[in-house]
Amino acid sequence: MSAVLEPRLMLRAMTVRDLDAVVAVEARAYSHPWSRGNFTDSLAAGYLAEVLVDGAGEIVGYLVAMHGVDELHLLNITVVPAAQGQGHGQALMAALHRHARRQGLATLWLEVRQSNQRARALYRRLGYTEVGLRRGYYPAAVRREDAVVMSLSVRDAPVPPSPHVLD
Secondary structure (H helix, E strand, O other), rough: OOOEEEEOOEEOOOOHHHHHHHHHHHHHHHHOOHHHHHHHHHHOOEEEEEEOOEEEEEEEEEEEEEEEEEEEEEEEEEEHHHHHOOHHHHHHHHHHHHHHHOOOOOEEEEEOOOOOOHHHHHHHHOOOOEEEEEEEEEOOOOOOEEEEEEEEOOOOOOOOOOOEEEE
């Protein structure tokens, strides 16, 4: 399935052909990026993996999520650094929520770096609550960083607004 985002953006399934571009974005976005192997394994495992592309076919963002029993766990969501702050993260989160709702899942889960205040604020605006802490979860320059665990009840929360998505 694909959805058109704005007139020039489209959400579609990630494929192996996308991996060079995805890995390049990942390297620009993070000090400790996922490896090509992480993405390859996610695709091979059948995880939900989608890319947001512009009219020229360039990747603007992507997400990877793993299904569990009655839940969906967001493993990676990334927006190209130059395209951040334009609503693309919220559009990807809305797509994730719609997917969970279509599948009849009860809960969305994610971890976020404790220091990533911008992402945490977005997730809170979308109705996620902080439910725990995973100590030393993320690699960091000096020592490992804690992850804040957040969740959302899919059945209780409205699908987040996404001005980019044309359903």
